[in-house]
Amino acid sequence: MQSLLVTGGAGFIGGCFVRQCLTSSTSVVNLDKLTYAANPDVAELRDANHTFVHGDIGDGDLVRRLFATHQPDAVFHFAAESHVDRSIDDPTPFVATNVTGWVVLLREALRHWKSLSGARREDFRIINVSTDEVYGTAAAAHDFTVADPFRPNSPYAASKAAAVHFGRAFFQTYGLPVVTTTSSNNYGPFQFPEKLTPLIALNAMQGRPLPVYGDGLQQRDWIHVEDHCLALHQLLAAGVPGGLYNVGSGRVVSNLDFVSMICQFVDELQPDAAPAASLIEHVTDRPGHDRRYALDTSELRGLGWRPQLSLEEGLRRTVRWYFEHREWVEKVESPGYGRQRLGLGEDSAADR
Numbered sequence: 001m002q003s004l005l006v007t008g009g010a011g012f013i014g015g016c017f018v019r020q021c022l023t024s025s026t027s028v029v030n031l032d033k034l035t036y037a038a039n040p041d042v043a044e045l046r047d048a049n050h051t052f053v054h055g056d057i058g059d060g061d062l063v064r065r066l067f068a069t070h071q072p073d074a075v076f077h078f079a080a081e082s083h084v085d086r087s088i089d090d091p092t093p094f095v096a097t098n099v100t101g102w103v104v105l106l107r108e109a110l111r112h113w114k115s116l117s118g119a120r121r122e123d124f125r126i127i128n129v130s131t132d133e134v135y136g137t138a139a140a141a142h143d144f145t146v147a148d149p150f151r152p153n154s155p156y157a158a159s160k161a162a163a164v165h166f167g168r169a170f171f172q173t174y175g176l177p178v179v180t181t182t183s184s185n186n187y188g189p190f191q192f193p194e195k196l197t198p199l200i201a202l203n204a205m206q207g208r209p210l211p212v213y214g215d216g217l218q219q220r221d222w223i224h225v226e227d228h229c230l231a232l233h234q235l236l237a238a239g240v241p242g243g244l245y246n247v248g249s250g251r252v253v254s255n256l257d258f259v260s261m262i263c264q265f266v267d268e269l270q271p272d273a274a275p276a277a278s279l280i281e282h283v284t285d286r287p288g289h290d291r292r293y294a295l296d297t298s299e300l301r302g303l304g305w306r307p308q309l310s311l312e313e314g315l316r317r318t319v320r321w322y323f324e325h326r327e328w329v330e331k332v333e334s335p336g337y338g339r340q341r342l343g344l345g346e347d348s349a350a351d352r
């Protein structure tokens with residue numbers, strides 16, 4: 001049976017990936033610090049093939065022990081501070097986890113990989129899950145290719161770009177078989193409600209204002225989290241060591257159109273409520289906000305991957321999921337998060 005070390009497997013995307021692994025009889029060691037963004041239910045997931053470890057990727061002794069004990073065939077790295085707005089208020093945790101923690105993980109992965117021999121060494125991979133935000137803003141009509149330079153504009157994106165460079169350096173310098181993905185915006189169930197999709201869906205269901213940053217004409221490629229995770233399985237099987245792969249659905253819409261679609265799906269669930277779109281409020285834009293992300297995904301499509309869900313179908317399902325899982329939302333929000341505006345840089349760490 002294949003054995004994986006997954007970091008950040010209690011998070012939105014990592015959690016989806018772990019659930020997919022467990023349906024295919026893959027053994028998973030799930031290392032997660034359980035930050036505010038984690039789904040606490042994952043830690044209690046009872047499955048013979050799932051071992052949950054509460055800990056930090058930056059804890060080298062712990063990570064070394066996990067490699068020695070579980071002898072993983074591959075590593076999937078999702079653990080991160082992931083919210084751009086929070087990175088504007090304080091970048092330091094983003095450097096600690098997304099850069100320093102990742103380098104600790106790389107160092108221990110290298111130690112483990114060097115201890116392997118034969119086919120196990122040949123087939124070992126470490127998949128670094130990164131973001132299209134490393135490229136910065138795409139010019140009109142340009143889809144980022146993997147040959148484009150990185151021009152990150154937020155502290156979050158800068159930390160993720162640094163991590164990609166460290167992955168590259170470990171491949172070039174030591175031969176460690178790192179495969180890197182740059183994914184577009186994900187949507188789906190189990191996402192912490194600070195992110196656009198659940199924030200808008202939940203506020204709309206509760207008749208609360210729907211904040212749209214600036215004019216709302218920023219463009220994003222949206223991919224369902226399950227399609228993203230299927231791409232990651234594919235890259236374990238066929239990704240080239242040292243390779244960089246863009247992951248996106250190819251469906252690029254403006255934030256305003258995306259929010260309007262969510263409103264339409266909420267209206268379908270609550271036909272007697274006032275139209276949700278009447279709650280839209282344009283608010284001060286995010287500092288440094290990228291206008292456009294769009295991706296050329298030729299390398300991934302060349303491996304045979306295609307998204308399975310259209311944006312309409314995936315988003316309608318997602319909105320229904322939040323409608324039917326209010327208890328989960330209350331549970332994750334309860335330790336002090338009230339969907340307040342973050343990331344204006346007014347309450348930045350430098351001012352405290």
Ligand SMILES: NC(=O)c1ccc[n+]([C@@H]2O[C@H](COP(=O)([O-])OP(=O)(O)OC[C@H]3O[C@@H](n4cnc5c(N)ncnc54)[C@H](O)[C@@H]3O)[C@@H](O)[C@H]2O)c1
Binds near residue numbers: 010185
């Ligand atoms: N959500 C998106 O749209 C998107 C798009 C592209 C790339 N990504 C990347 O995908 C990865 C997963 O994103 P997500 O949306 O699931 O994030 P998330 O915030 O939902 O989950 C991150 C998980 O990492 C854990 N974690 C944080 N710091 C840790 C540490 N030091 N040690 C161990 N665990 C730690 C958290 O507890 C949480 O469970 C991230 O690397 C993110 O940058 C996300």
